[in-house]
Amino acid sequence: MPRQTFATINLSAVVANYQQAQALAPASKTMAVIKADAYGHGMLAVAEVLAPIADGFAVAFVDEAVALRQAGCRLPILVLEGAHEPADLAIAHQYDLWIVVHQPEHFAWITAVDYAIQYWFKLDTGMHRLGLSVAQLQAGLAQLPASILQNSMLMSHFACADQPEHPLNAAQIQQIHSLAQYYQLPVSLANSAGIIEHSQAHTAWNRLGIALYGGYSHFRPVMTLSSVIIGLRTIADGEAVGYGQTWTATRKTRIATVAIGYGDGYPRHAPNGTPAILHGQRIALVGRVSMDMLTFDVTDCTEDIQLGDQVELWGDNIHVSEIAEEVNTINYELLTRIAPRVTKQYKSTN
Secondary structure, three states: OOOOOEEEEEEHHHHHHHHHHHHHHOOOOOEOOOOHHHHHOOOOHHHHHHOOOEEEEOOHHHHHHHHHHOOOOOEEEEEEOOOOOOOOHOOOOOOOOOEEEEEEHHHHHHHHHOOOOOOOEOOOOOOOOOOOOOHHHHHHHHHOOOOHOOOOOEOOOOOOOOOOOOOHHHHHHHHHHHHHHHHOOOOOOOOOHHHOEEEEEEEEEEEEOHHHHHOOOOOOOOOEEEEEEEEEEEEOOOOOOOOOOEEOOOOOEEEEEEOOOOOHHOOOOOOOOOEEEOEEEEEOOOOOOOOOOOOOOOOOOOOOOOOEEEEEEOOOOOOOOHHHHOOOOHHHHHHHHHOOOOEEEEOOOO
């Protein structure tokens, strides 16, 4: 029997989350961001379930886009990192991909070829990661024929959208709208937080990322990470658990060993007390996270516990964001770091 360690993906929740985001910005088109294997949820499975309703998809780089096309996807696909080298423009033309332009050098690459590609010109409005300055954008667009601009977009990326009152949000919105009005180009600005928090950022295209996967509490959780108990023992008051003996029992304690660890993507630095769910009750992590195993204090569980009982590390009953807060990271990281040896299983339930 295979190892009972699963990332269970609720595809009905993916659809519901997409529709919920659409309803928040009905005048915009909604692009489902499925880069990094759909944030760890399985890019092809997510694309297939969204294909009947989605307006388009966004991925990080050309390889991800080509995999989508080769799997039969016919919707628009935006490559967020753009071309890494000039040859990527030929691939974009071959596979009908939309390409982000974010460096001055990209304009020379574009003018050297004659490809009918839709370009999304990325303005750096404050993120300072990728993007063109106003001067670079103006100089680059001046090099291009009008035919390219007629089929182009202007985009930017929020730096602080999840902090609604941060003054940079308003400055970024104002700057991109000003440039878009000047060049008469449609705009894409809102990410998940922008869709939820900033209606003035709802433009031609919104880019739905972490909310699609239930990363906000008012969206439905999509991934449930679970494994089973493979060991049970009782230790005495004063005995310790795990590498380095970092947790010591202060009473007679029932310990359950669960078949998942940092080799599966569970965070190694999770502290003592990090919660999980067993039989509908919270249990606490004790001792260091091992490569393949975790240990939990199950002394206070009211139901009988047996080998093979399932433990939920995050999912429907304990939000991934809570675990992320416990380990001082973000839900994006936890979802995307799930290892290939964790079996993905898909379900569709309302």
